[in-house]
Every structure is written in structure tokens, then in C-alpha cells.
Amino acid sequence: MNIALAIEYIPRRMKDLGVGDNYYLRFRHFVLEGNQTLELDAHNQFFLLIDDNSDLSISSDFGFYDITYPNSNEQTYEHQGLITITNYSSTLNHVRFIQIIPKN
């Protein structure tokens, strides 16, 4: 997924979920150290992965993303709940998301 698709996708998805236009957007760019595992608490939020990365594994409450993983039949770009990001590389790595925060 790229940013253009994400921008097109988000309003429709939020409308489907009943959020409508009542949400905030944040652009998040995480920097992971070699072999670092990062946990994000994204309950009631959505994280949209906007670029592919072959050295990362992302696992969330409803989804899984790991391009190099052979035992998965689909990749997920929309993540929510507890998100675990693992950097497989021993060097610095970057991952970019659009964070969607529904308003109360």
C-alpha cells in the first residue's frame, strides 16, 4: 500500500465502520534498532502500513504482515489492537504507518 491508496482507502473504511469523518490522522515513522521488537497499544485505533518492508514482521489482533514468511496466505496492511513489530535485520530499520484515531 502506498500513501495515495491509503488516503483513498481511509475515508471509505471509516465510513464502513461507522466512524464517518470523526477521526484524526497521524503519520507515524518508527525507527527500529537491529532485532528490536516494538509493541504498540492500538486498541480503538487503526494503523495502516504504507510501505513494504522485507525485514519486518508485524502481528496484530487481526492481521499479520511478513513478506518473507512462507506459512501465511495473505498479508494485512490494516492493524489494530496490540501490534507487535519485529525487526529481523541486525541493522537500523524504518517502518511507516498512518495512525487513524477515531474521536469519542
Added chain:
Amino acid sequence: MIYEQVIINRLVIDRPKQVRMFQVKLPRQTQNVIGVETGIRWVNGVPVLPPPEILPWKLPTTIQANTYIGDLKLQSTETGNIFFASDLVLNNNNDYADFTSQYLVPKNYTNQFKAEKDPVKIGGKATVLFGCYKDNLADTIPTPFKYIVSVYVWIKLYDNASNQKP
């Protein structure tokens, strides 16, 4: 007329730590999703339970740890979002304190607890549900295995002919 139906989806899991994304297609007449039920069937692989001991039988009174097989989640495209999450667990205590187990050892496929659907109420406008199953059995069993996960989705739907749709 409104009636109920069950849609069965089967997922074959044969690789360690397999992640299986799937879709459950609902008929267009669906009013609500009213329940979800899960099941599991072994196909092959090393048995989860250790082989029976060749020791004199005694009444099983110690609790064994159950086997965690995997977790299943279902998501609706509509406002329900993630509406169902369930752990698939193999009960290893079927014969607990059962004095008849000397001759007929209870197995999961003979003496499993009464299966009941978990009630949910999700709109059926979006005619598809998304599912995600993640295997965790590979943490317990290092050798190859194969099993089938069944997902039963109970729906309430309208009879098209009777035109009762509001």
C-alpha cells in the same frame, strides 16, 4: 419467513505457525449473524497426548495442562469490526475422575463438552466476513501435523419469496 442457517468453513492447517486469512461469504438475504461455533479435527501427526502408560490403571485425579491449538478471529466490514475471538484448545482432562475410563478412555471426539454456539449479533449487510486463524500448536509439537479447523457461522435470514424484508 425468517429462518436460520449455518455456514461451514473448513481450514486445513498443515504447516507450523501457519497464518490463515479467509472470508466467510454470507447469502444476500442475511439479516444478522447470530452465532459462531468452532471445531477441530485431527488428520494426522503425532498425537498430542502421550501414549498410554502400561501401568496398572488408577483413577485419573491429576489435572493435565490442556493443549493450546491456535486462535481464531472474525471481523465484520461493518461497525461490528472484530466481533469474535476464540482460542482453540484441546481438552486433556476428559477422563478426570471418571471411573469408567479404565475401559473406555474418553477422547475429544467422543467425550468433548457439549458444543454450543457463541451468540453474537452482527449485521449482515456486508455479505462477507473476514477471518484470521493463527496456529500455535507448533509451540507444543515440533513434528509435522495436520488438522482441520471448522468455523460454523450461524445466520438469520429472510426468505426471499415472502418479501418480509423491512
